[in-house]
Amino acid sequence: MSQLLFNNMELTRSFFIKNVEAVEEGIADIQPEGFNNTIHWHIGHVLTTAENIMFGFPKKTSHLPANYMELFARGTKPADWQGDVPSVSVLTSQLKEQLKRMKEISVESLNVKLKEPFLGQETFGELVNFALFHENLHLGHIQAMKRVIETAKTK
Template sequence: MSELLFKQFEMTRGFFLKEVAAISAQQASVQPEDFNNTIHWHIGHVLTVTEQFLMGYPQKSIHLPTNYIELFGNGTRPADWSGDVPSVEVLAGQLKEQLGRIKEIPAALLDQQLKKPFLGLETFGELANMALFHESYHLGQIHAMKKLIKE
């Protein structure tokens, strides 16, 4: 089962990165009507939340700057951004690096019980599946937004 999960991470992240690579800087910064955020935000959000779910960011992971929570965490939005905001290119590089770290997670960890259930999830493997669902959801949002944004 773990082999399938990690294969799914590789495939989903590959599609995500391919979509990101096809987006211009102008497209990434537009917030279409009826959408809460920009493509730029979605990219950073997927990176940040996956790091939270799987690596314990920001307490246990040093791979992302701590200000990513304020920029891309749940409930944030680009209209409130201040300070140093990483570019889409920087975020894409960090997404690639993160995939490498995900693939290094020991398969045995997937069966480990969470200290406290989260959204009804009880094991680390269930949380990893949630991270995949989350990434796929935001990939769909990016795809839809891209169709609406005219260069």
């Protein structure tokens, strides 16, 4: 079962990155009508959330700048961004680096029980699986937003 989870991790992140790299420059910061955020925000949100879930960001890991929580945590939005905001290319590089670290997670740690269930997940492995589910949800938002923006440009 653990190999299946690691395979899913690689598949999910690789597909996410492939889709992000297919976003034309200039549309990542467009917020289409009916959407709460931008493609740029979704990319940063996936990175930050995965770092939080899998590596304990911001308390237990320093692989991302602390201000990412202010920029990309749940409930944040680009309209409120101030200060240094990483570019999509920086975020994409960080997603790739994060995948390398994700693949180094020990098989044994997947069975570790959480101190308290989180979002119905009771083990670290279940939490990792939830992070992948979350990533796929946001990929769907990115794909929908990209389609809406591209369609609006052709009208």
